Amino acid sequence: MKPNTYSLEEHKISPKSIDPKVLYILEKLQVSGFIAYLVGGGVRDLLLNKKPKDFDIATSAKPEEIKALFSNSILIGKRFRLAHIRFGKKIIEVSTFRSGNIENEELITEDNMWGTPKEDALRRDFTINGLFYDSQDETVIDYVGGYQDIQKKCLRAIGQPYLRFKQDPVRMIRCLKFEARFGLEVEEEARLALVECKADILKSAKARILEELLRMLESGSSAAFFKLMTDHGLLQQLLPTIAQFLEERFGREIYNYLQEADMIHKEPTPLKLKRPILVACLLYPLFEKHLKTHFTDCGKTPHLGQVYDEAHGLIDLAFQTSLHLPRRLKMSAVSILVSQYRITPFAKRKKKAIRVP
Numbered sequence: 001m002k003p004n005t006y007s008l009e010e011h012k013i014s015p016k017s018i019d020p021k022v023l024y025i026l027e028k029l030q031v032s033g034f035i036a037y038l039v040g041g042g043v044r045d046l047l048l049n050k051k052p053k054d055f056d057i058a059t060s061a062k063p064e065e066i067k068a069l070f071s072n073s074i075l076i077g078k079r080f081r082l083a084h085i086r087f088g089k090k091i092i093e094v095s096t097f098r099s100g101n102i103e104n105e106e107l108i109t110e111d112n113m114w115g116t117p118k119e120d121a122l123r124r125d126f127t128i129n130g131l132f133y134d135s136q137d138e139t140v141i142d143y144v145g146g147y148q149d150i151q152k153k154c155l156r157a158i159g160q161p162y163l164r165f166k167q168d169p170v171r172m173i174r175c176l177k178f179e180a181r182f183g184l185e186v187e188e189e190a191r192l193a194l195v196e197c198k199a200d201i202l203k204s205a206k207a208r209i210l211e212e213l214l215r216m217l218e219s220g221s222s223a224a225f226f227k228l229m230t231d232h233g234l235l236q237q238l239l240p241t242i243a244q245f246l247e248e249r250f251g252r253e254i255y256n257y258l259q260e261a262d263m264i265h266k267e268p269t270p271l272k273l274k275r276p277i278l279v280a281c282l283l284y285p286l287f288e289k290h291l292k293t294h295f296t297d298c299g300k301t302p303h304l305g306q307v308y309d310e311a312h313g314l315i316d317l318a319f320q321t322s323l324h325l326p327r328r329l330k331m332s333a334v335s336i337l338v339s340q341y342r343i344t345p346f347a348k349r350k351k352k353a354i355r356v357p
Helices: 020-031 041-047 063-069 117-122 146-152 161-167 170-182 188-196 198-203 206-217 222-231 234-238 240-246 249-265 275-294 304-319 327-343
Strands: 004-006 036-039 056-059 073-076 082-087 090-096 131-134 139-142
Touching: 020 036, 020 056, 020 063, 020 090, 036 041, 041 131, 041 146, 063 073, 063 082, 063 090, 117 131, 139 146, 161 170, 161 188, 170 188, 170 198, 170 206, 170 222, 170 234, 188 198, 198 234, 206 222, 206 275, 222 234, 222 240, 222 249, 234 240, 240 249, 240 275, 240 304, 249 275, 275 304, 275 327, 304 327
Parallel strands: 056 090
Antiparallel strands: 004 139, 036 056, 036 131, 073 082, 082 090, 131 139
16 A cells, blocks of 8 residues: 655645754664654644644664664663653654554553554554654655545544554543544544443553643643543543532533633743642642531631641542552642632631721
8 A cells, every 4th residue: 555645835844843853863864774754743733733742753763773873862661662862851752663453452562563654654543643754855644544634624543443442542532632632523433432442441551541631731722621531431430539520510610720721821932830730720629619518518617737638638539549640749739729728718707897996
């Protein structure tokens, strides 16, 4: 199967929009006799006229060959072996073309079978992420129909969605992530498979799931994302306490907090909110209700030690059902919840009578 190729005149991706360090890596790999392409989200974002958060490279070079070429690289990963090439604080990810069976539903536990560019494209999750950009002739290479899907704003799985979600359930979260971020229309077969496979999300590594959720809190599209996660039953699997609250009348408050965070992240020069603040945005309305139920509505005023304990307990209840927040993130979020309570206590203070001297 020959891929469709699109010229610069068609795709309009200017080399100036690509990080010079990425172009340097691509050129060095190509000069050394390897195939090397810009791949995945970077190509997708450029075609959608979005600024990529990062650029990834796929190449025919094996991880050890990449490391031999770049002295500023390290090899990482066991399930998915790849290279990180460092330029100061900047890291560019370089992976070897993979192959894989996309026609079975066995959970992927290892993904280190080397392959061709075509095989690598076919094993990716969605067509919009299966595109390559060749910096040598400035063409976009498409084995999976992703270029046309981007034009149509369509989100389509590569292969059968049911099997692909069974292989890697995190793809279900990514499906809703792309719908929320880019306003894409999910193909009906993928939507039905997502609902049918939702319980399989608990088979995925907790660290991967948590990272996807935290990234979406930072994305500027968190309110839409958590609404989609709730509507499709995925949040009920992962964070049932939060999901239940979102489905209640007062759940709208969480969306209000998330929308405020999204507005900040969408500013032309965005102020990046730290993850503890974003976790607190997700939890504060629930925390407020919890304190009112256990204290204020009973005529009690909790002291700060009790407020701290309640915040600590709520985070454990909300996240430790299936996920586990890193200790530093958890303790910072607890501190923010307690501080917010101190700023806006729920119990109204009694007004003192005005006395004129």
